[in-house]
Structure formats: structure tokens, C-alpha cells
Amino acid sequence: MDDPRVLGPDLAATPFTADDIREANPDGRRLLVRTRLGGLVTFHCDSFATGDADGCALTQVVTDASGTPVDEPRTARVTWRELQEHAAFPAAATTIARERIASPLGELECLRYEVRREAGIATFWFAPEHPGMPVRYETADGALVEVVAVD
Structure with missing residues (x-):
């Protein structure tokens, strides 16, 4: 395939290439993520370390709202391609559109899948x-x- 965002037949293009993800997530990058389900709100932090051309060590830990860990971290080696694959959805079941959203990170232009x-x-x-x-x-x-x- 010529398009690095298309990972296989019958898959929609991913929003980013593996290289895009690598370049945007250098060692030390941290993402604080909030999950709301029913009346429960939880937080976790994803952080990147020891990145190279192929992948990085991705650490995930449950945190409080400030990002302070409240559990033991879990670290695994992942490839940038594996991270890209998380957004590889079946083309026939996927609709992609542009949308501007208000988010905790501010107003963002997005691709909505x-x-x-x-x-x-x-x-x-x-x-x-x-x-x-x-x-x-x-x-x-x-x-x-x-x-x-994001920090």
C-alpha cells in the first residue's frame, strides 16, 4: 500500500502514521486521561520513555485528578505501528468527518471516526x-x- 495511514485491505485510513505518533510523543510526554461511566469518574496517566525509531516504553498508571499515581504503574514496550493500529477500523463500518470540539485541551479541530x-x-x-x-x-x-x- 502506498498510503502509510492505510494498514490493510478493507481498513479505513488511520488519522496518523506511526511516524506522526513517534514525533509527537517524545520521552517524558504524559497524557492525563479521564473516564466517566455512569456516576464513576476515574483517571489514568500514559507516559512515554526510551523511544527509538521502532517504539517506546509506555507506562500506564491509575491516578487521582491531579495525575498523582494511586496504584502501581504498568510498563510495556510497544511499537509506534501498534499504537497506530489502535485506530485501524473497518472501512465499511467507519464514517470519518471533520468536527470542531470544545475539550479540556481547548477548542480543537478533529477528525471524528x-x-x-x-x-x-x-x-x-x-x-x-x-x-x-x-x-x-x-x-x-x-x-x-x-x-x-498533556505535558
């Missing part, structure tokens, strides 16, 4: 100025997940 699944529709908002995970997503079960801080 609506993905039809057996359990219902999941919606992902990817901000071109923040290559990597979606800045917001909603699942069919009502979970709302947002990146609330």
Missing part, C-alpha cells in the same frame, strides 16, 4: 495537533474518555 460495532456505535475524536490516542471517545456502553492534560 464513528465506528459501527455489534455493541453499537463508538465515536473517536482525533486532533491533528495531538497525534496519538483520540482526545475524546465515547463507547456504546456510555463511557466518555477524554485527554484532560
Whole structure:
């Protein structure tokens, strides 16, 4: 395939290439993420370290609202391609549109991916100025997940 955003036949283009994600997430980058489901609100932090051309060490830890860890961190080596693959959705089940959203990170121009699944529709908002995970997503079960801080 000629387009590095298309990872396979019958897949929609991903919003970012593996190289885009690598360049935007240098060692030390931290993302504070809030999840709301029902009346429960939780936070976790993703952080990047020891990045190279192929991948990095991605650490995830449950935190409080300020980003202070409240649990033991989990670290795994991931490739930039694996991170890109998280946004590889079936083309026939995916609608992509541009949308401006108000988010904890401010007003953002986004690519909105609506993905039809057996359990219902999941919606992902990817901000071109923040290559990597979606800045917001909603699942069919009502979970709302947002990146609330980047440092």
C-alpha cells in the first residue's frame, strides 16, 4: 500500500502514521486521561520513555485528578505501528468527518471516526495537533474518555 495511514485491505485510513505518533510523543510526554461511566469518574496517566525509531516504553498508571499515581504503574514496550493500529477500523463500518470540539485541551479541530460495532456505535475524536490516542471517545456502553492534560 502506498498510503502509510492505510494498514490493510478493507481498513479505513488511520488519522496518523506511526511516524506522526513517534514525533509527537517524545520521552517524558504524559497524557492525563479521564473516564466517566455512569456516576464513576476515574483517571489514568500514559507516559512515554526510551523511544527509538521502532517504539517506546509506555507506562500506564491509575491516578487521582491531579495525575498523582494511586496504584502501581504498568510498563510495556510497544511499537509506534501498534499504537497506530489502535485506530485501524473497518472501512465499511467507519464514517470519518471533520468536527470542531470544545475539550479540556481547548477548542480543537478533529477528525471524528464513528465506528459501527455489534455493541453499537463508538465515536473517536482525533486532533491533528495531538497525534496519538483520540482526545475524546465515547463507547456504546456510555463511557466518555477524554485527554484532560498533556505535558
